[in-house]
Every structure is written in structure tokens, then in C-alpha cells.
Amino acid sequence: MNVDEVIGIFREAGAVLEGHFILTSGLRSPIFLQKARVFMYADKTEKLCRALAEKIRAQVRGQVDYLVGPAVGGLIPAYETSRHLAVPAIWVEREGGQFRLRRFEIPQGARVVVIEDIVTTGLSIRETVDCMRALGAEVLAAGCIIDRSAGKADVGVPLIALAEYEVPAYPADRLPPELAKIPPVKPGSRNI
Template structure:
């Protein structure tokens, strides 16, 4: 599956939005990928995650676990793990820090983190930190769309199904045309 195939699925689902968006990272962008509009369709989600699972297995072999950062990574982690034939678990925030609250994983377990969209890689870096503290061997992270086009440092190798570089700006460096539009925050962090 190529980037255009992935973006075609997002377009079919009406998931490529234009306007002025506050991203989870705090950066601002004229484009938002509303993956929830894709994930509401089991067939589209299956197509993307089956391709991501194949790419993971080709790159690092079969992991012992797939871990998704809550909230956005839960659905793609689950569906990707289904195609890999391994358990899916997730980390969630507890007092602002990711914790593996509902599950245990064995020390030395080979883990791949699966995320929906990567912009700065912060959620993956925080997940890596949590899992390494538990003794897991985080062999890679994977995402459906890498908005940084390979520039985000996630702390482990990043496997992406699509690279789609979209501009993102600090709030104090907005282009005038973006600054003229009221911002909206459609993401899930801090809710």
C-alpha cells in the first residue's frame, strides 16, 4: 500500500479536513487528519491495519505485543494486532503520564507501538519510556500516517504506512491566512 492509497481511504471517509487546527502537539495546521472518520468504518480500518501489520512483520518480525497509546492508538493497535496474531494492550494517562494500567507484559517481551498519526512523536516517546521502564524490548513503532515525513524522532525505528508532510506551525509563527481563521481543537489529548 502506497501513500496515495492511504490518503485515498482518508478522502473516501471525509477525513482530510481543511481550516485552522490545534494539533495534539500544540502546533497549528491548515490540515487535520480526522482518523475517527476512517476508524468508524471497519472495512477501511481493516485494510489499513492489515497493510501496516504486513509492513511491521516484514521490518521487525512478529512482536509479542502491540501497544497503543490511548486514545488514538487503541483502535489501530487492536486491528493491527489481530492481523499479526498477537495480543493488543494500551497505555493510558494517569496524572499526565502514560501507564500500562490494565495489563502486564513480561520483561524482555518484544513490543511494537502502533499509533494512528505521528506529527512530533511525543505520544510514542512517552509510550517507549513507559514500556522500557517495565523491561519491555520496544523493537519499533508504527503508524498509519507520518505527518512529519520521517522527521519525527520517536526514540525507536518508525514504520509508517504513509508519509504525508503537512505544515505545522508554532502559535507565534502562523502565516497570516491561517491566523485569520478561528482555530478548533479536534484531537483527544487533555479531554
């Protein structure tokens, strides 16, 4: 599946929004990819996650024991991707501002791949990787449906992106004039 096909699925679902958005990272962007509008369609989600699973299978060597999704954004893609890889999907949740594996246990040395929906800076993946390593897991890689950074985000492990789609993002104090004129909206889930 190529970038145009992935973005085409987002467009079909009405998930490519234009305006002034405050991203989960705190950066500002004229484009927001509202993956919830894609994930409400099981067929579209299945198609994307099947393709992501194929990329993971081709790039990760050896057995994968678990896929781990950062809550909230990584839950659905981790679950659906795990179905295609035939491994369990688990997730981390914020507790006191830190990701914790609250509902599951994993054995020492478990081989995991972190699955995220969309990457901008990679912070959620890095925090998930740190959590998993602290529990004694071996983090093999991370996967995402769209890498908005087009390969620039450092997630601390190899990143397998179904599509790299560079979208402009700016610090709040360095907005282009045309973006500064539009009132910002914060559609992300980081503070939920």
C-alpha cells in the same frame, strides 16, 4: 499500499479537513486528518491496518509479543493491526499526566511494537516507549498509519509508517497570515 491509496481512504471517509487546527502537539495546521472518520468504517480500518501489519512483519525481525497503543488514538489501530499479526493488543493510559500500563501486566523482556494512528512530533510514541522500557520491555519499533512529519519525528525507535504525508504545522506565534485569519479548532484527544 502507497501514500495516494492511504490518503484516498481518508478522503473517501471525509477525514481530510481544511481550516485552522490546533494539533495534539500544540502546533497549528491548515489540514487535520480526522482518523475517527476512518475508524468508524471497519472495512477501511481493516484495509489500512492489514497493510501496516504487512510492513511491520517485513521490517521487524523476530517474535513480537505485544502491540501497545497509546490511548486514545492508538487503541483502534493497535487492536486491528494485532489481529493481522496474531499477537495481543494492550494500551497505556494517562494517569497523573504520565502513560501507565494500568490494565495489563507484561513479562520482563517482552518484545513490543508501539502502534499509533498519526504521528506529528512523536511525543505519544516516545512516552509509550519510555513507559514500556521502564517495565522491562524491549521496544522493537513503532508503527503508524500516517507520519505527518514525513520521517522527521524522532520517536526513539525505528518508525514504520504506512504512509509519509507531510502536512504543514506551525508554532502558534509563527502562523502564516492566511491561517491566522481563521479561528482555530482543537479536535484532538490529548487533554481528554
